Amino acid sequence: MNYVTTASFSDAADRFAALQYAEWAHLYPGASLEQYRQGLLNNCWDGSDLTSLNLAWFTLDDGGAPLGVAMLVGEGELEPDDAGHLEGPWFAGLVVDPRFRRQGIGAALLDYVTEQARSLGFQRLRLVTEHNTGYYERRGWTVEQGVTLNSVPNTVMFITLGP
DSSP: OEEEEGGGOHHHHHHHHHHHHHHHTTTOTTOOHHHHHHHHHOOBOOSSOGGGOEEEEEEEOTTSOEEEEEEEESSOSSOHHHHTTSOOOEEEEEEEOGGGTTSSHHHHHHHHHHHHHHHTTOSEEEEEESSOHHHHHTTTOEEEEEEEETTEEEEEEEEEOOO
């Protein structure tokens, strides 16, 4: 599979932002569709301040069409009570076009973003999931703790990247 930053595909960013919004808006009621879109289009990191970390990639089919997206972010995954003691970086925003699900695209994006985090020097990567702990556990992630997002139980998981 080929991977490209999402900033180079603004039309696809609109479509995938809508998929992300549909998937997670119930957990983040203050977020807007435009915020999801900007999260995909504004790839940046200054290399030092974790709060500025916002990187996103599409995986492409052989014809160059985006199939799925995933992100590496520094913050914004948890409510303030939990965010203070569960720092990023975070694997986030994984969504695959519904027409191409169950074909290994999500797992490939998970592996790709995990490797990007490792190459940037991070020692640990976290994620939060509402109901897919088994999926991530089968890929080497460990349950860290339960959290609540907008009164909905979720699970924080981690994977160790460094020695």
